[in-house]
Amino acid sequence: GAVVSQHPSRVICKSGTSVKIECRSLDFQATTMFWYRQFPKQSLMLMATSNEGSKATYEQGVEKDKFLINHASLTLSTLTVTSAHPEDSSFYICSALGQGNQPQHFGDGTRLSIL
Amino acid sequence: AQSVTQLDSQVPVFEEAPVELRCNYSSSVSVYLFWYVQYPNQGLQLLLKYLSGSTLVKGINGFEAEFNKSQTSFHLRKPSVHISDTAEYFCAVSASNDYKLSFGAGTTVTVRA
Numbered sequence: 262g263a264v265v266s267q268h269p270s271r272v273i274c275k276s277g278t279s280v281k282i283e284c285r286s287l288d289f290q291a292t293t294m295f296w297y298r299q300f301p302k303q304s305l306m307l308m309a310t311s312n313e314g315s316k317a318t319y320e321q322g323v324e325k326d327k328f329l330i331n332h333a334s335l336t337l338s339t340l341t342v343t344s345a346h347p348e349d350s351s352f353y354i355c356s357a358l359g360q361g362n363q364p365q366h367f368g369d370g371t372r373l374s375i376l
Numbered sequence: 377a378q379s380v381t382q383l384d385s386q387v388p389v390f391e392e393a394p395v396e397l398r399c400n401y402s403s404s405v406s407v408y409l410f411w412y413v414q415y416p417n418q419g420l421q422l423l424l425k426y427l428s429g430s431t432l433v434k435g436i437n438g439f440e441a442e443f444n445k446s447q448t449s450f451h452l453r454k455p456s457v458h459i460s461d462t463a464e465y466f467c468a469v470s471a472s473n474d475y476k477l478s479f480g481a482g483t484t485v486t487v488r489a
Contacts, residue, residue: 358475364422367412367419370417
């Protein structure tokens with residue numbers, strides 16, 4: 262149980278494109294989802310916390326207009342990287358928390374490459 | 377705020393040998409502790425967690441960890457590793473009254489035949 266699906270797994274697109282990444286909890290309801298960014302050979306950096314039906318809470322230094330997060334249902338959160346540029350290239354990982362109970366369950370990540 | 381220090385960035389080990397990955401944390405409040413494993417180009421998989429109760433925690437794939445409050449440590453151990461244990465391992469901490477995780481920098485385990 263506790264499966265989190267992230268889609269797409271890999272995206273390659275041109276600079277200026279907006280990219281949407283989906284995170285779904287497949288077999289549980291996720292009241293809270295998290296979005297992380299991971300640079301090569303580094304740890305995960307929390308970008309934002311997404312609560313169903315309310316605005317996301319962004320970590321310091323993360324541009325909320327750049328990284329739009331929507332958590333419209335208890336099983337789906339989306340991250341949209343708007344007007345992506347090469348410096349936005351990274352590995353983005355989501356996680357989900359079921360009804361407030363630890364631990365977080367992680368998706369398989371999305372490799373975003375902006376040309 | 378909580379923080380995590382993983383003392384070893386890389387751990388090479390021979391197949392069937394034991395391995396220990398060290399993790400120390402800092403927090404002014406009670407904590408939950410986790411170990412996750414990440415295989416190349418994949419997300420994180422939970423190995424084990426400490427929320428409360430017994431300080432010796434057993435996880436998947438033969439891993440175990442011991443919570444030591446006085447030493448603020450949560451070291452991960454496996455008595456006999458396999459080639460398939462080659463991966464990146466992350467220790468993480470959260471305050472027991474919060475859901476946010478703080479991750480260590482990670483330890484790369486490379487198992488050689």
